[in-house]
Amino acid sequence: MDTTNMPKSRSEAKALGAKFYFTGEACTRGHVAPRKTKGACIECVKEDWAIDNERRKAKPKSEAAKAAGRRYYEKNKVLVKARANARPVEERRQHRQKHRQNHPDIYKALVSVRKRRHREATPKWITAAQKLEMRKLYLTAMQLTKVTGVRHVVDHIVPLISPVVCGLHVPWNLRVITQDENLKKSNKLIDTPSTT
Ligand SMILES: [Zn+2]
Numbered sequence: 001m002d003t004t005n006m007p008k009s010r011s012e013a014k015a016l017g018a019k020f021y022f023t024g025e026a027c028t029r030g031h032v033a034p035r036k037t038k039g040a041c042i043e044c045v046k047e048d049w050a051i052d053n054e055r056r057k058a059k060p061k062s063e064a065a066k067a068a069g070r071r072y073y074e075k076n077k078v079l080v081k082a083r084a085n086a087r088p089v090e091e092r093r094q095h096r097q098k099h100r101q102n103h104p105d106i107y108k109a110l111v112s113v114r115k116r117r118h119r120e121a122t123p124k125w126i127t128a129a130q131k132l133e134m135r136k137l138y139l140t141a142m143q144l145t146k147v148t149g150v151r152h153v154v155d156h157i158v159p160l161i162s163p164v165v166c167g168l169h170v171p172w173n174l175r176v177i178t179q180d181e182n183l184k185k186s187n188k189l190i191d192t193p194s195t196t
Helices: 010-016 042-058 063-075 077-086 089-102 104-121 128-148 179-184
Strands: 152-156 174-178
Touching: 063 077, 077 089, 089 104, 128 152, 128 174, 152 179, 174 179
Parallel strands: none
Antiparallel strands: 152 174
C-alpha cells in the first residue's frame, strides 16, 4: 500500500474522510504499516485473519459444512478448478501431497484400477522389449516432471476406455504430455507416472 499521500494521523484521516492513515511509527506488535481510520494496524489485521483461518482449518468440519462445500463445488466446478490451477506450483504440490496423506485409500484404489486397466488393455503378444519401451516412457515422464517442475504424464493416445473404440496399452499408443494437456482431453482418466 502506497503510504506517501496518506494522512499522518487519525484525526487528519477522519477530517479528510480517508480510510487509512500512516504515522510512520511501529504498532504495539512492531509493524510499521498503515492503520485503518476505524481501527487497527493493517498488518495486525492480516495476522489475526491468518490465526483465525488456521484455527478454523484445524477444526473438524461438521457434516452440514461438508455438504455445503460439496454443493458449492458442484455448482462452481469450473471456477474452483481454475482457482486451484492458478495457485503457485509449489503450493499445488504440497496440497496434492497432503491430500494423498489424508486419503491413502483413494489413491490405493486409483492405482489398482489403473493397473488393472493397463493389464486388461495389454495384448498377450506384447514383447519384453516393447514392455521395456513403455516403462521408459513412464520414467521419461517422471524425469521431465522433476526437471521442468511441470507435471508430465503418460497419455494413451486412444483412451483405454472410450465409448467409440478402446485403445491398447502398447508403446505406439503412449506418449508423454503435460498433465494440463492430458486433462484437456475429453477422457479424464488421470494417468500419473508409475510402472505398470
Ligand atoms: Zn500491527
